[in-house]
Amino acid sequence: MSADENRKVLLLEAGPDGMPVAARMPGAWISLIDTEYDWKYHTVPQANCLGRRIAWPRGKLLGGSGSTNALVYMRGTPSDYDRWRSKGCEGWGWDDVVPWFRKSENNPRLAESPVHGSSGELPVVDVPDHDPAEELWVEAAQEYGLPYNPDFNSGDQYGCGFFQVFMKDGERDGPATAFLDPVRARPNLTVVTSAFVTRLLVENGRVRGVEYLRNGKPETAMADAEVVLAGGTINTPHLMMLSGIGPADHLTEHGIAVVHDLPGVGQSMQDHLNCVVTFVTNEKFGIGGMTAAEFEQATAEWSDSRTGPMANPWSTSGGHANSRPGLAEPDLQIYGIATPHRDHARYMSTVPGLSMFNVLQRPKSSGTLTLRSADPLMHPAIDPNYLSDPDGEDMRSLVGGVELSRGIAATKTLAPLRLREAFPSGEAKTKEEIAQFVRAQCQSIYHPTSTCRMGTDDMAVTDPATLKVRGLDGLRICDASVFPDVVASNIMATVLMVAERGADFIQQ
Numbered sequence: 001m002s003a004d005e006n007r008k009v010l011l012l013e014a015g016p017d018g019m020p021v022a023a024r025m026p027g028a029w030i031s032l033i034d035t036e037y038d039w040k041y042h043t044v045p046q047a048n049c050l051g052r053r054i055a056w057p058r059g060k061l062l063g064g065s066g067s068t069n070a071l072v073y074m075r076g077t078p079s080d081y082d083r084w085r086s087k088g089c090e091g092w093g094w095d096d097v098v099p100w101f102r103k104s105e106n107n108p109r110l111a112e113s114p115v116h117g118s119s120g121e122l123p124v125v126d127v128p129d130h131d132p133a134e135e136l137w138v139e140a141a142q143e144y145g146l147p148y149n150p151d152f153n154s155g156d157q158y159g160c161g162f163f164q165v166f167m168k169d170g171e172r173d174g175p176a177t178a179f180l181d182p183v184r185a186r187p188n189l190t191v192v193t194s195a196f197v198t199r200l201l202v203e204n205g206r207v208r209g210v211e212y213l214r215n216g217k218p219e220t221a222m223a224d225a226e227v228v229l230a231g232g233t234i235n236t237p238h239l240m241m242l243s244g245i246g247p248a249d250h251l252t253e254h255g256i257a258v259v260h261d262l263p264g265v266g267q268s269m270q271d272h273l274n275c276v277v278t279f280v281t282n283e284k285f286g287i288g289g290m291t292a293a294e295f296e297q298a299t300a301e302w303s304d305s306r307t308g309p310m311a312n313p314w315s316t317s318g319g320h321a322n323s324r325p326g327l328a329e330p331d332l333q334i335y336g337i338a339t340p341h342r343d344h345a346r347y348m349s350t351v352p353g354l355s356m357f358n359v360l361q362r363p364k365s366s367g368t369l370t371l372r373s374a375d376p377l378m379h380p381a382i383d384p385n386y387l388s389d390p391d392g393e394d395m396r397s398l399v400g401g402v403e404l405s406r407g408i409a410a411t412k413t414l415a416p417l418r419l420r421e422a423f424p425s426g427e428a429k430t431k432e433e434i435a436q437f438v439r440a441q442c443q444s445i446y447h448p449t450s451t452c453r454m455g456t457d458d459m460a461v462t463d464p465a466t467l468k469v470r471g472l473d474g475l476r477i478c479d480a481s482v483f484p485d486v487v488a489s490n491i492m493a494t495v496l497m498v499a500e501r502g503a504d505f506i507q508q
C-alpha cells in the first residue's frame with residue numbers, strides 16, 4: 001500500500017518489534033509457542049474430542065503467524081479455488097488466483113514453470129540439508145505406493161516428496177522480512193508495535209479510525225481513507241464484534257450497541273485437524289537421536305553459518321494421500337517427522353523414531369467464534385466443532401490416516417529400524433479403538449479460516465470484488481478470515497495471495 005507515495009499508511013501491531021532468534025532459526029519455530037510472541041489461544045472443550053481444549057497458537061509480532069510458523073509454502077488445489085468461485089466468489093477461481101500467487105513468489109528451482117514466479121519478494125526454496133531420516137521416510141512412502149511429486153504447487157498435490165519453504169540463506173523469510181523490512185524506511189509508512197487495537201470507530205455507517213492500547217494507555221488513530229483489518233481468523237471477527245459489527249442478537253447479549261448487523265461474523269470457521277502416530281526405535285536416527293551436545297553444536301553451526309540441522313524446520317518430508325479408495329482428491333496431508341514427539345514437540349520421546357502426521361485437508365465440520373465478554377482483553381470462545389459432520393467423514397479420513405501411517409512404517413525400507421508404534425495409538429487395534437485414539441489425541445495444525453468469509457449470500461461478510469466489509473464504508477479485510485472455506489493445504493501462501501489482491505483492490 002505504501003508503494004504509492006500519495007498514501008499515508010499506519011501499521012498497528014499488538015506484538016513487539018523485532019524478530020527473536022527462534023523466529024529466524026528454521027529449526028526453532030516450535031519454541032515460540034506459549035511465549036510472549038504467541039496469543040496463546042485454546043478452543044472451548046471439544047465435545048467430539050473427549051472434552052479437550054485444543055491449543056491454537058497465533059503469532060504476536062510483526063509478520064504474525066508467518067513469523068512463527070513451520071515455513072511450509074503450499075497452495076491449495078485448483079478445485080479449492082474453483083469451488084470458491086462456484087460459491088459466489090467471482091474472480092477467485094484457480095486461473096484467476098495463479099497470477100497473484102506468482103506475483104509474490106521468487107522460486108529459483110521452478111522459475112520455468114508457468115504457475116510459479118521468479119521475481120517476487122518471497123523466496124520459496126528447497127531445504128538445503130535434509131536429514132537422512134527424512135529421505136528414508138520419503139523412500140518408504142514411495143515403496144508404500146505414493147508417487148514422488150517434485151512440485152506440490154503445480155496443481156497436482158498427490159504423492160510424496162519434500163515441501164518447499166520460505167527461507168533465505170538458511171533463515172526464515174516471510175511477511176515481516178520479505179515484504180515489510182525492505183520498505184520500512186519509506187516516509188509515508190509508520191509502524192507502531194505493542195499497539196493492541198481494541199475498537200473500530202464507526203460514524204454514520206463509515207469506519208473512521210481505531211482505538212488502541214499502547215503500554216496500557218488508550219490512544220486513537222483516525223483514517224482519512226480506510227481501515228484494513230489483518231488480525232487473522234480469530235482477532236479480526238473478535239474486534240469487529242467488540243465494535244458492534246456482527247450478529248445483532250449476540251452483540252446485544254453482551255451489552256454491545258449494534259452498529260451493523262452482520263450475522264456471518266464469527267460463523268463458518270474451519271481448521272485442519274491432525275492425528276499423529278509415533279514410532280520409536282533404538283537405532284540412532286534423526287533429530288530424535290541427537291544428544292544435547294549435538295543440539296548445542298547444531299545451534300552454534302546455524303549461528304555461525306546458517307547451515308546444518310537447525311536450518312531445517314523439520315516439516316518438509318511429506319505428501320498428500322487418500323485415506324481410502326474412491327476419493328476424487330487427496331483428503332490427507334501427511335508428514336514424516338524425524339523425531340517421535342507429541343503435541344508438536346511440547347512433549348518429546350526418550351528414544352529416536354518418527355512421527356507420522358495425518359492432517360485432515362477437507363474437513364466437513366465447521367464451527368464458530370463468539371464473544372465471552374465485551375472486554376477486549378478477554379479471549380473469545382473458539383469452537384471449531386471438530387469431528388461434528390453428521391456422516392462421520394472427518395473421522396473416517398483420520399482413522400484411514402492411522403492405517404496409512406502403519407502401512408508406511410511396515411515397509412521394507414524402514415525395516416532396519418525395527419520401529420515400534422508408541423502408546424497410545426499402539427494399543428488401538430479395531431476401527432473403533434482407532435477412532436477413540438483420534439478423539440483422545442487429535443490436535444490442530446493451526447490453519448483456522450473463514451470467520452469473515454467472502455461471498456454474496458446472506459451470511460457472507462466480505463465482498464469478493466473488493467474485500468470490503470459488506471454494508472459498511474471504510475473497512476476492508478485482508479487475512480485468512482475471508483477464505484470462503486479452508487483450502488486443502490497449509491494456508492499462508494493463500495493468505496499472501498489474498499493480501500496481493502487486497503493491495504490491488506486498494507490501488508484501484
Ligand SMILES: Cc1cc2nc3c(=O)[nH]c(=O)nc-3n(C[C@H](O)[C@H](O)[C@H](O)COP(=O)(O)OP(=O)(O)OC[C@H]3O[C@@H](n4cnc5c(N)ncnc54)[C@H](O)[C@@H]3O)c2cc1C
Nearest residue numbers: 014064065069070071072197231232235479480490491492
Ligand atoms: C505454529 C504455527 C505453524 C504453522 N505452520 C504453517 C506452515 O508451515 N505453512 C503455512 O502455510 N501456514 C502455517 N501456519 C498457518 C499460517 O501461518 C497462518 O494461518 C497465517 O499466517 C495467517 O495469516 P493471517 O494474516 O490471517 O493472521 P496472522 O498471521 O495471525 O496475523 C495477524 C497479525 O495481527 C496482529 N493482531 C491481531 N489482533 C490485533 C489487534 N487487536 N491489534 C493489533 N494487532 C493485532 C497479530 O499479532 C498478528 O501479527 C502455522 C501457524 C502456526 C500458528
